[in-house]
Amino acid sequence: MSGFLGFNTRGHFYQCPNGHVYVITECGGAMVESKCPECGCAIGGRDHTLNNTNARAMDFENIGRDEGLADNPFAWGRGA
Ligand SMILES: [Zn+2]
Structure with missing residues (x-):
């Protein structure tokens, strides 16, 4: 199996x-x-800006990081 949940x-x-x-x-x-x-x-966003009603799923992000997922490269995605 390659990648976490099927994406790399x-x-x-x-x-x-x-x-x-x-x-x-x-x-x-x-x-x-x-x-x-x-x-x-509504989910997603435009121009790398997340819809302000949405949130990051930190529990999953942290699991992903353990699996080698790259940190979110965007300013609004930092601060984990
Ligand atoms: Zn929903």
């Missing part, structure tokens, strides 16, 4: 306003707005 150190975990965890793959930055598949709330 290129993705980050976030939560919708209702706490549903989702993953942004590729660079891990929020470039596309979408809807939570669980509740339909």
Whole structure:
């Protein structure tokens, strides 16, 4: 098995306003707005800026880091 949950150190975990965890793959930055598949709330963001109703899923981020996931490269994603 390569990578963590099927992606290779290129993705980050976030939560919708209702706490549903989702993953942004590729660079891990929020470039596309979408809807939570669980509740339909807006998720994602634009231009590497996360929708301000969303949050990082730190529990998952920390697990990912243990698995070799790269730190979030964006200023708003730091401060873990
Ligand atoms: Zn949701």
